[in-house]
Amino acid sequence: MSAAKPRYQELKDFIIAKISSGELQPADRVPSENELVESKRVSRMTANRALRELNDEGYVERVAGRGTFVSDYRSRSDLLEVQNIAEEIARRGNTHSSRVLRQSQQHARGEIAKALHVDQGTAIFHLLLVHFENNVPIQVEDRHVLASFAPDCLEQDFDVVTPSGYLTGIAPLQEAEQAVRAVMPNEAVRKYLEMDTGEACLVVIRRTWTKGRPVTFSRLHHPGSRYELTGHYTPPGSPRTPSSHVVQLEKLRQ
Amino acid sequence: MSAAKPRYQELKDFIIAKISSGELQPADRVPSENELVESKRVSRMTANRALRELNDEGYVERVAGRGTFVSDYRSRSDLLEVQNIAEEIARRGNTHSSRVLRQSQQHARGEIAKALHVDQGTAIFHLLLVHFENNVPIQVEDRHVLASFAPDCLEQDFDVVTPSGYLTGIAPLQEAEQAVRAVMPNEAVRKYLEMDTGEACLVVIRRTWTKGRPVTFSRLHHPGSRYELTGHYTPPGSPRTPSSHVVQLEKLRQ
DNA sequence: TAGTGGTCTAGACCACCTC
DNA sequence: AGGTGGTCTAGACCACTAG
Structure with a gap:
């Protein structure tokens, strides 16, 4: 064997x-x-x-x-890094907090069902929360989770553990797919993030896979004036940069 | 030896x-x-x-x-892929064109000098062009290049080869660093990209290294309604996914 | 049948670090 | 001095592909 x-x-x-x-x-x-x-x-x-x-x-x-x-x-894992906003904030030495706005069970509708590769009406959980960095709102997390993947999702206290942390605790995610867009927020998101009118949102739309199946579909809104995504790339075959792997763009406030 | x-x-x-x-x-x-x-x-x-x-x-x-x-x-190279907009567009089966708005020599000022790690006043080239996909404006490229790295930059015809293509022809880039933001465009950018008022821009700020030195600093504006940045991630150690390994800029028709 | 990549072994020498 | 990783060798067996 x-x-x-x-x-x-x-x-x-x-x-x-x-x-x-x-x-x-x-x-x-x-x-x-x-x-x-x-x-x-x-x-x-x-x-x-x-x-x-x-x-x-x-x-x-x-x-x-x-x-x-x-x-x-x-x-180690850019994937997890990019995943969990609480860790990201902690890494900056700031304090994370969050407010749960919704935590309910729903039936998958068109777009969601399609994104998660399930039939219409399949049970899913819908989470809506705001994440704060030092009490300043920095992300609205609008997440849909396959109910069969995380049956006890409704019992979780997401003030303590982020949805991302909870989900990766169930099973390690194996794949992620994301799109980044710049959009104007609707009024609700604008208020949650305490944004000025006329300020843009950086939106991350992300799907994650576990065991070959998509299990999560989320839409993450960030205030354009307070958030940016950074990345560092080396071509394949380069020696690993041991420490300066985390070189950040210097403050480039235009 | x-x-x-x-x-x-x-x-x-x-x-x-x-x-x-x-x-x-x-x-x-x-x-x-x-x-x-x-x-x-x-x-x-x-x-x-x-x-x-x-x-x-x-x-x-x-x-x-x-x-x-x-x-x-x-x-082969995610880095190059993400670099050259002409290739991205070609890969989608569309036609790329561009308009050169500026191609001049300047002296590095504060922010640029700092980003490129050179003294104030160092000679640099400034490029400003608009890229079109099927004659629709899709990117404003505002690029600063170390003059010593690309001495014949002013003689190039960037209608034929993109700056990115020209630069990688001189020497392969070894490292890139970028930040992605959502901002409202100024009036000039808005007009170049033929955007509606109240439409957001997806901005990529990128620095690239060759031989351990930063040689290029660019700011790429995209219309939020027509562009998104997509990525696909697998955790380290996963088997190589042969085809969908790509990280690519993709146009969005929402 | 001959060539290819995929893997594994049991040695070996070296530079480096720690004690 | 002894352990560590970094490298290299000269064999070997296997599954697969091609002519």
Whole structure:
């Protein structure tokens, strides 16, 4: 019953599982190549490939002479980074809070049903909340979740955990698709975000997949004057930039 | 004077050079592992690592039993993809055109000098043009380029090649950093893009690096009603999705 | 049948870090 | 001095593809 899986991949899965489960925390030491050679009965080249790829993929960081260590969570997954606004705010050293405006069950209508690949009328949960950074509103989250994916969604206290945090706790998301637009907000959104009239919104429309199925469809409105999306790109094959990976555009207030 | 470069890296550079120079075209066959073993006097494991990494990085595609082949250019670099609006439009099957509004030499002032890491007064080129998709204005490109990087910038005919295409022809860009914002356009931009009053702009502010130095700083305005920025993400370590790997600018007809 | 990539092994040498 | 990662070698077996 061997899964016919390459041994280096088994090693990788073994380490990733320990990280995912929390058994290995960021900065914890990962078994060295030699330790894996002994415990897993593989050659050193195989252990090396496993750890090297985990390094390339950002799961761990390796230092010759010292060892292999679990990467800091934040620098690992751009996906999660982009996902959870509470973490994003915390990373800036600010305090996050939120207000739940709606938390109800609905039936999927046209656009939502289509986006989530389900039949019309399928049970879904609808969440509407405002996120604050240092008590300044910064995002209106309008989210639709497949009810079958998150059955206890209505019992959650989203003042404590963000929907994103709750959902990734159920199962890690595997894929995300998003579109970014600039639009004028409607009156309701404008008030929630305490925006001036004539101010634009940066809107992120996002779908996330778990186990190959779309489970969430959300529309995130941000005040154009207080929010921007930043990204840093290196072409494939570049060496990983260890620290200045987070270089930010300097203040460019036009 | 060996550069103390690993041999697998030398192999990679060797292949990449052939691809960059055009000696190897997309779909062309790349030397096999055994051929590299002979011609480059390396072990097969070393040749394997070089080709495998080139595969992971998207330069080539490998098929067991057949060989290794140069990837289709378009699916290779997300960075370039996101860079060149003409290619984006062409990929959608539409026709690109542009109008040059300004093409002049200036001295770097405060913000620009800071963004490009040069002293005040350093010579730079300033480009301002409008890009059209099927004769509909879709982007105002306001770009500043280090003069020392592109000395013949003023002689270029940007009706034929986009600034982006011209610049990547000089040297491949290695890094990019961008911020996305939603703002209301000023009157000039609004007219260039033929936007309604009260329509928002999606603005991309981008800096690109070559050889470790920032060489370009641009501000790209798009009409919010006709443009969106889309992205598709998979967490690190996921299998490469062959086709929908692309991150592309897409037009939106809402 | 010969060639390809995919994987694995059991050694090896080195630079580096920590003790 | 001993452990770590970084690299490299010279073999090997396999599944797959092609002629």
